[in-house]
Structure formats: C-alpha cells, structure tokens
Amino acid sequence: MPKAKSKETLVEKAARLGLSNEDLVDMLRTMYLIRQFEYMADRLYALGKVHGTMHLSAGQEAVAVGISRATRKDDYLINHHRGHGHFISKGADINLMMSEFLGKENGYCKGRGGSMHIADFTSNNLGANGIVGGGIPHSLGVGLAIKHRKSDALVITLFGDGAANEGVFHETLNMAALWKIPSLYVCENNKYGMSMDVERATAKLPIAQRAEGYGIPWYAIDGNDLLLVYETMKNAADYIRAGNGPVLVETQTYRYFGHSKSDRNLYRSKEEIENWRTTKDPIMRFRGQLVEENIITDEFADQLDKEGLKINEDAVAFAEASPEPDPSTVTEYVYA
Amino acid sequence: MPEITYLEAIRQAMWQEMKRDDRVFLIGEDIGRYGGAFGVSHGMLDEFGPERIIETPISEPSIVGAAVGAAVVDMRPIVEIMFMDFTLMTFDQIANQAGKMHYMFGGKATVPMVIRMPGGSGTGAAAQHSQSLETLLMHMPGLKVAVPSTPYDAKGLLLSAIRDPNPVCFVEHKLLYKTKGEVPEEQYTIPFGVADIKRQGKDLTIVSSGIMVHKSLAVVNRLAEEGIDVEVVDVRTLKPLDNDTIINSVAKTGKLLVVHEAVETAGWAGEIMAIVSGSRAFDYLDAPMRRLTGKNVPIPYNRQLERAAVPQEEDIEREVRAILKGEY
Numbered sequence A: 001m002p003k004a005k006s007k008e009t010l011v012e013k014a015a016r017l018g019l020s021n022e023d024l025v026d027m028l029r030t031m032y033l034i035r036q037f038e039y040m041a042d043r044l045y046a047l048g049k050v051h052g053t054m055h056l057s058a059g060q061e062a063v064a065v066g067i068s069r070a071t072r073k074d075d076y077l078i079n080h081h082r083g084h085g086h087f088i089s090k091g092a093d094i095n096l097m098m099s100e101f102l103g104k105e106n107g108y109c110k111g112r113g114g115s116m117h118i119a120d121f122t123s124n125n126l127g128a129n130g131i132v133g134g135g136i137p138h139s140l141g142v143g144l145a146i147k148h149r150k151s152d153a154l155v156i157t158l159f160g161d162g163a164a165n166e167g168v169f170h171e172t173l174n175m176a177a178l179w180k181i182p183s184l185y186v187c188e189n190n191k192y193g194m195s196m197d198v199e200r201a202t203a204k205l206p207i208a209q210r211a212e213g214y215g216i217p218w219y220a221i222d223g224n225d226l227l228l229v230y231e232t233m234k235n236a237a238d239y240i241r242a243g244n245g246p247v248l249v250e251t252q253t254y255r256y257f258g259h260s261k262s263d264r265n266l267y268r269s270k271e272e273i274e275n276w277r278t279t280k281d282p283i284m285r286f287r288g289q290l291v292e293e294n295i296i297t298d299e300f301a302d303q304l305d306k307e308g309l310k311i312n313e314d315a316v317a318f319a320e321a322s323p324e325p326d327p328s329t330v331t332e333y334v335y336a
Numbered sequence B: 001m002p003e004i005t006y007l008e009a010i011r012q013a014m015w016q017e018m019k020r021d022d023r024v025f026l027i028g029e030d031i032g033r034y035g036g037a038f039g040v041s042h043g044m045l046d047e048f049g050p051e052r053i054i055e056t057p058i059s060e061p062s063i064v065g066a067a068v069g070a071a072v073v074d075m076r077p078i079v080e081i082m083f084m085d086f087t088l089m090t091f092d093q094i095a096n097q098a099g100k101m102h103y104m105f106g107g108k109a110t111v112p113m114v115i116r117m118p119g120g121s122g123t124g125a126a127a128q129h130s131q132s133l134e135t136l137l138m139h140m141p142g143l144k145v146a147v148p149s150t151p152y153d154a155k156g157l158l159l160s161a162i163r164d165p166n167p168v169c170f171v172e173h174k175l176l177y178k179t180k181g182e183v184p185e186e187q188y189t190i191p192f193g194v195a196d197i198k199r200q201g202k203d204l205t206i207v208s209s210g211i212m213v214h215k216s217l218a219v220v221n222r223l224a225e226e227g228i229d230v231e232v233v234d235v236r237t238l239k240p241l242d243n244d245t246i247i248n249s250v251a252k253t254g255k256l257l258v259v260h261e262a263v264e265t266a267g268w269a270g271e272i273m274a275i276v277s278g279s280r281a282f283d284y285l286d287a288p289m290r291r292l293t294g295k296n297v298p299i300p301y302n303r304q305l306e307r308a309a310v311p312q313e314e315d316i317e318r319e320v321r322a323i324l325k326g327e328y
C-alpha cells in the first residue's frame, strides 16, 4: 500500500486505500447501525425487556467498522464483552441479534447467551466473553488450526485496556510471537476498565508498547479516526497473512455510556464525556468529512441514521414476536 | 494379548489416534524431547514433529486457552497439565470457557478437547503436587471426568475422550503409570458412564476409582479367603456416572462403602450416597452407608504422614469388617 502524503484529502486517502464512495457510505451506514443498536439496547434495558447486564460501545464504532472492513469474512473473530459493534459489523443479522438480547429461542444462541455470550459460529464469529481476557488465549489455538490447514485466514482478537493487565495477555503474546500465530491483537483502549483509569492501571503507556517485549510490531492509534483504523488494520492484516506472525494495535477511543447497566459515572467528569462527544465522535468526524468533500449531503447522512433506527425498530418487533425458549429444555446443550 | 503399562497404554492411545486423525495434537510443557514430566509422550516428538507435539512456555492458563480455541474450530487438542494441582491455575479456561461454551452459545459451539492430568499422592511430592481434585471438575456442568484404574481402561477411555465432542478431564494416577495389564494392540473405545464391576460379590459394595480400586481389590481378595464376599465397582468415569450399576449393586448387597483418595468434605462419596439414598436401593440397605476418604488435609511430605492422609489397605479392611459386624 502506498504511503500517505503529509496533507491528504479524504478523497485522496480513499483512492490510495482502494475505497470507493460506496465503501465509504457503507462504513458510515454501519457506524449508524451500531450506534442505533446501542441506543435501542439501552432503551430496551430501561424498559426491562433486556435483562442481566450489557456493555455498550457507543463512541467506539470506528474501531469495529475499521477492523471488519480491513479484514475478510472468513477471518475469525474472538470478541469481548463490549462487542456489539464488532458483532454487527462482521455482518450480523440484527433480527437474530435482537432475539438473543430478548432471550428468544431463535436468537443467535437460542437465548442462552445474551449480550455477553453472543456468537455466530457459522460466520467464524467465535463469541463474546464474560471473563475479562478470557478469549485472548483462544487465539493461539485458532491460529494453530489456521496454520495446520495452511489457510491464509487470520484471527482478530479483541480486548480492552483493562484486559491487557490479565496474565493471559502476556502469556499469549509470548507464545503468539514464538509460534508466529496469525492473530491481529486489538486492544480497544477506551480509557477505563470499569472505573479504573488506564493511567492508574497501566504502568507504562501506550499499552501497545508492551508488544516490544515480545518482539511483536505494534501501533497505538486514534481509534476514532475511521480511515486511520482501516489503514492500520489493513497493513497489519497484510503483514500477518504474509506469515510474519502477530501484530498488536491499540485503538484509543472512548465509551459514552456507563460501563454497564449500573454506572453513575462517578469516576469521570461530565465535561470529559461532552468533550469526546462533541469534538472527537467517530461518526460526526467521518460524516463531516464525507459532506465536506461532497460525497454525501447532510440530508443523506440523516437518512442513514434513520435507516439504522428503522432496522433496529423492526428487529425489536421481530424479536418480540419470537418464541421464548421452553423451560423444559433448560438442561439441553450442556453436552454435545 | 500384549501386557503393557498404564503409561504405555495412554501413549498408545494418543499415538494411534494421532495417526488416524490429523486434527489431534498434544500441547503442554516439556512434552517433547523430555517426554513429559512422567515420560508419557516419550518418542512422540520424533514420530509426529514439533507441529503436533507442541511444547509451550510455562503458561498453564493460556495452554488450556489455546486448546479451547483450537477445539472450537474443529481441531482435537490434548493438553498435558504436568500435575493436576496446576489445573487450579487454569480454572477459568476449564470451567468458564471450555465447560460453558456449548451451553451459552445455544449448542452451536463444540469443544472437543482432552486435558490429561496426573493426580494423586504417594510420591512424596507433597501438598502442591499430589492433590485429587476430581470433585471440583465433576461439579462443573459441561465437563466430563474420566478416572481410569487399569491400562486397558486407560486406553479405551482415552480414545473415547479424544473422540468425545465435549471437554474431558482425564485423570491419571501417578502411582499407576508403571502398573501392567493386558491391552489389545488394536483401537477400541470404552464408553463413558459405564462402570466396571472389577469383582462380583454379595455381602457389600465398594464403589471406588483409580488407585483405590487396586487397594480395595487387594483387601477384598484376602477377605474372600474368610468367606467374605465383597463387590468392587470401578466407576471409570465420574461424569457421567453410571448410577444404574451402583444402584443395582447396592440393591443386591444391601451395604455400601465408598472409597476415594480425595478429601472427605464435599468429596464425591457424598454424591454416590445421595444417588443411592434417592433410589430403589435405599429399601435394600441394611447398614448405614459409609465413606472412607482422604483426610481433610493438604498432602503432607513425611512418608508416614502421607500414608496416613489417604486410605490404605488396612483402613479399607477395618472399614469393611466394621460395616459387616454392624460396628459404626
């Protein structure tokens, strides 16, 4: 891929990255779809229709969309608890996803998983995880399987800034480097692990520089700059597919909602949240660029947003009309 | 039929299955040139190469995690954890990941993997290399637990374990590695959930597993000379458990003694008793059900203390005589 010029317009950049206008619009559309999904999930939760817990990713959409568009459909995804956006941008059916959130029998996991354990094995989407860092080591085995099959697929392994302080992160990076595991490790640094500021939790920043200790190439980037995420992931994916082993990318981003259902934001200021929302929002930024470069109009962008809402509203109707699991089946699926 | 050791039977099962199915691989610490801490995988590196005999750094949680990842994408990993005690470091991956995935993903993920783990005391390795943790594993929905006592059972159960679509914890008793027995050269499987009556009898039922099956048999064979006729049921797999064989045996003898090496409190003897007392066999009981287990202590180092911490033949004999005499 050619190198970026110092002052590049969006159009020039897209051309260099091989992205058509349609691709750009599709990326914006998907970001809106995710944002609307998160708002809908929040409303459903408030209404008591979604229960348990969930972790919303509004504010982090560019990471999910950048990764999914820079990688292939047959690449594996190891997701984490804040993974709705990744699940959607890998191509989820919003209806089935909503059914899972409402605990319905026709949901992705037949209502047994919910937000935190949503998976779709038919699309190599290997599932979200309720254990912080729990999925990280799975990348080793998936990578070994990919190598065994002599495939050039890769595995995208997602986790947060907090998860990078779990022991398995270090164990796994070490083995991944030793064995040249084809994994794209992505640390979504949204500044907090629950209430813990990354600066209080991680001795040396950026997090990604830890890769140095394992001889793994790393990048720490603005995760709210969609095309930068796309470009970085694309380069990393090419490098990994060429058989060079893993890459660690830290995407610096921010979540708008609280950590999970119960969060009064006692650990951060309103100003901080407002500042991110109004000056760094990934959707506003990308939309602004597209409008400025006359690729779309403001009205068209609003329409994409409304489309996203509509898809989610329809999904809620679909899910609400779907059957509940039969309680007599509670002991099914313990063993294969 | 050739006579081989328990250790060789385990190696043979892995070897033959790796020849048959190229998705099977072994992963663990020091399993290559060194052959594993107990020599189980000796020679396998030369035969299968480093891509299928995968030696790892000392990183147990991620070793098990790697196997989970491989299993969900249709490989057939076998993990060797050097000592059963170390599985405690990997419990997230065993219980939260491997054990729960099939269920929480609505039946759409399968996790066909085996975790081999040498357990048990008797080697002087003391508290952190000698524990019997099978009750913890049984307690976890989604896991299966095999506890073979003979070379024949070890091979047949391990082949079943590797082919099972679920995560299987395969508990090997260290003191059994060198014991010998007849093992057919060809492949065969022993189904899970089928206990083996290692000795028929009518006066009392001993339910046991692993090394305690051998200790019980030694005692029972001596008592037979006095006309005392004890049945010994080897559970072979603790999960699934063969309730029927246990219930039928107790219904026949009217007396139950459960013998296990693991500590008493919340040990699986209690589970067996609950099954029996909730079954038709309850009506046939003519003595209280008893258990003889490890004491509630970490395994001590001192030779005499180590012996005292877990049931020995003399303890089993005393307990059998007491039950038969009605002295409890």
Ligand SMILES: Cc1ncc(C[n+]2csc(CCOP(=O)(O)OP(=O)(O)O)c2C)c(N)n1
Pocket (backbone or CB within 6 Å): A055, A081, A082, A130, A131, A132, A159, A160, A161, A162, A163, A164, A190, A192, A193, A194, A259
């Ligand atoms: C092993 C474990 N410890 C703690 C938790 C509780 N918990 C859930 S998410 C979370 C914060 C994780 O932070 P991070 O990795 O940065 O992800 P984020 O939530 O910010 O996306 C915590 C502490 C958990 N689920 N698992």
Ligand SMILES: [Mg+2]
Pocket (backbone or CB within 6 Å): A160, A161, A162, A188, A189, A190, A191, A192, A193, A194
């Ligand atoms: Mg975080």
